């Protein structure tokens with residue numbers, strides 16, 4: 312059996328008539344960028360998250376960069392970020408010439424709240440928290456620390472659409488909830504797209520201006536903006552998927568529970584769930600001391616896996632100038648050596664998953680030495 316890490320056509324086929332109708336509606340409308348579909352998606356997504364405003368953008372990276380910029384964070388400022396996040400979170404900071412200050416993750420792969428305060432200096436402006444792999448971070452503690460030190464919270468929700476902490480949705484704990492709708496995400500478009508949700512009207516206004524060359528009125532450029540507009544066709548398709556997001560997330564939870572119960576190989580550490588936190592299992596990430604051998608063995612059996620992420624940002628070549636040495640963030644680095652993301656996607660059959668479980672349970676480190 313051949314099992315891919317991600318299969319995207321099944322989630323299309325699941326609601327194919329609805330997607331085709333939405334796409335045709337836009338094609339026939341004669342209006343393709345920032346129009347009615349975008350407005351309606353923004354309204355629906357704001358309502359879904361429980362925020363007042365949503366600003367549709369080009370990508371998740373833009374959401375991160377523009378949140379930092381719209382808060383006036385720049386050169387000389389520091390932003391706290393978890394060390395094992397995706398590079399985009401860190402780029403959101405460095406694209407504004409601000410300095411990322413890394414904090415190690417906890418056993419749930421999210422920012423270790425106990426290590427935040429020691430990273431705060433008088434230059435710290437914000438905490439950027441990623442709800443990695445779909446699990447909500449420890450937001451009670453993080454909100455408390457942010458309030459105590461007068462710091463903004465920016466949430467990277469690119470992997471956590473609909474995941475809650477203590478019943479409250481990720482993306483609603485700080486000034487900005489940043490979302491990516493890249494096709495592989497739980498709420499994925501059919502191309503690039505992103506958004507920011509917020510309760511702050513002035514902040515939302517500034518973002519709306521910024522995404523369209525810094526102008527509210529055409530050719531009246533009030534700030535130095537960018538082009539980060541959301542396409543009508545993506546907005547229309549996202550509206551279709553948003554209406555089904557609940558059931559799509561439930562499906563992933565079912566698959567994750569089947570992995571939790573099915574994988575019994577003692578060499579493989581299963582993902583935990585923090586008290587109060589929910590996960591929508593954007594990724595199902597296990598850990599294994601013999602990770603490379605396990606990955607190779609699964610590959611041999613036709614099972615594709617991935618590593619999120621093999622090189623932590625502080626060791627990425629692009630950040631050599633920040634001067635971090637190997638060993639600086641040992642937990643992050645050991646995770647990078649041991650984590651493995653198993654196949655999990657919309658439309659994955661139980662038969663496909665049983666095959667993955669069977670092969671993982673059949674694997675033993677000794678045989679591969």
Ligand SMILES: *Cc1c(COP(=O)(O)O)cnc(C)c1O
Pocket residue numbers: 369370371372373396397399400441467469470491492493503504505
């Ligand atoms: C996907 C992702 C992003 C970037 O989103 P794009 O839409 O690809 O720009 C940012 N942060 C995290 C954690 C992601 O997984």
